[in-house]
Amino acid sequence: MSKQALYGLLLPRDWGAEGLAGGARPVGGLEPGLTLPTRDSLSRGYGHAQGHGLMPLPGAAAGPLAFGPLAPGGEGPDSDGIIGVTESMRRVHNLTAKAAACALPVLVQGESGTGKELVARAIHQKSGRQERRFFSENCSALSESLLESELFGHVRGAFTGADRDRKGILELAHGGTLFLDEIGDMSVRMQSKLLRALQEREVRPVGGKETIRVDVRIISATNRGLRGLIKEGVFREDLFYRINVITIDLPPLRDRKDDIPALVSHFLERIAAETGFPRREFSAGALELLAGYEWPGNIRELENVVQRAVALGESERIDSEELPDRIRHLMITEEARDYSGSGKGGEQLMIEKALHNSEGDKTHAARFIGWSRPKLYRRMRHYGIPIHFARAASRTDH
Helix, strand or coil, X not given: CCHXXXXXCCCCCCCCCCXXXXXXXXXXXXXXXXXXXXXXXXXXXXXXXXXXCEEECCCHXXXXXXXXXXXXXXXXXXXXXXXXXXXXXXXXXXXXXXXXXXXXXXXXECCCCCCHHHHHHHHHHHCCCCCCCEEEEECCCCCHHHHHHHHHEECCCCCCCCCCCEECHHHHCCCCEEEEECHHHCCHHHHHHHHHHHHHCXXXXXXXXXXXXXXXXXXXXXXXXXXXXXXXXXXXXXXXXXXXXXEEECCCHHHCHHHHHHHHHHHHHHHHHHHCCCCCEECHHHHHHHHXXXXXXXXXXXXXXXXXXXXXXCCCEEXXXXXXXXXXXXXXXXXXXXXXXXXXXXHXXXXXXXXXXXXXXXHHHXXXXXXXHHHHHHHHHHHCCCCCCCCCHHHCCC
C-alpha cells in the first residue's frame, strides 16, 4: 500500500503527469511503480464509507475518490484529506489550510510515521501551485555529494560518471513545491548552499558557471529538534529561520488515540477496494487492544498491523488473537498491574478479560494470553472460574 493510503490522502491519477526528468526520476516525485485504486473500485465502498463518517472530499471528481472524516459538528468534510478529529488534529487541519493559502516556507515537525510528507502534499494540492509539480527528497538517504547533485543538478564532466548535463530538483520544481524530508540530517556545507539558493532564488549546477533563476516553495520536515541541533553547532540558525516561518507540529498516534477507529476503518476500506475482497471488521475487543497500545511507529505501524490482521485472518471479523503479540501482551501486563491491588488477583482478572474478549473460547483466550490451553484450564480451576465463563447462552453446553 502506498504512502498516500497511509494517512488518508489520495492523489488524482493524472497528478504530476509531466515526463520523467532525464528518464530517471519518478513523475512528480512519486515513488516508482506507485498504483492507486480506480475510481470504480473506490466507489464500491462509498456507501460503507458514509456509514463510518467518511465522505468524498471536494474536488475529487476529476480523479479517484479521496476520503476524509466529517468535520466536527457536521459542518462538512475536511478539505485536506487528513484523517483526524481530535483537538490536536483540528489544529493541524487549520494550519494546513492557512499554509496552503500563502507561499511562505513551512516546517513540519513530528515523529517518524506521523504523516509529515502527506501534510506537505496536502498543502501543495490546496495551494496556488497545485498545477505545478511536487518533488520530495529525503536528506538523510543520500551522501552529501549525491544530495548536492540531486538538488542543484550538474553539468557534463563535473565528476566521474557525469556524461551529460542533468537538471536538479530545484530547477525542475520551478513554480511548484519541494519537500525536504529529514532536513536536520543535511550537512552544514549543504545547508549553506541551500540557504544561498533560497535567499538569491537561483541555483548553480555542480561544475557549472551560470546561475539559473528558480521559484520554488520549500516545505521541510524533521523528527529531530532543530533548536537543539543549533546549540550543538550542526544546524545553521539562519537557515532555521529561513525555513521555519510556519510550523506544523504533528502529534504522535499515542496522543490521538480517539482517531484510531476512523484510521482503522479507512485502512480496511482501502484494503477492500485494492484487493476486491469483502471488507472486514475489527471486533470490539481488538479495537480496545489497539487503543491500549502506545504505537511507537505511529500511523505507519497501525497500517502495518491492520494489513497483517487482514492477511492472516480467516473470518470476516478480526479478533484480538490476530493482533501481534506485542499488542496483546502489553495490554495484559498493564491490566494485571492495574488490578494487582484489587480484591481479585491480577492474573485472575487477566484470565477473565481474555475469556470475555474471546466469548469464552478457551483456545482463543489461551492464545490471547500467550499460554497453552492446558495451562489456561489449570489456572481457571485454581481460581474457581467456571468452565462456561463468558460463553454466549447459545454456545453453552447443557
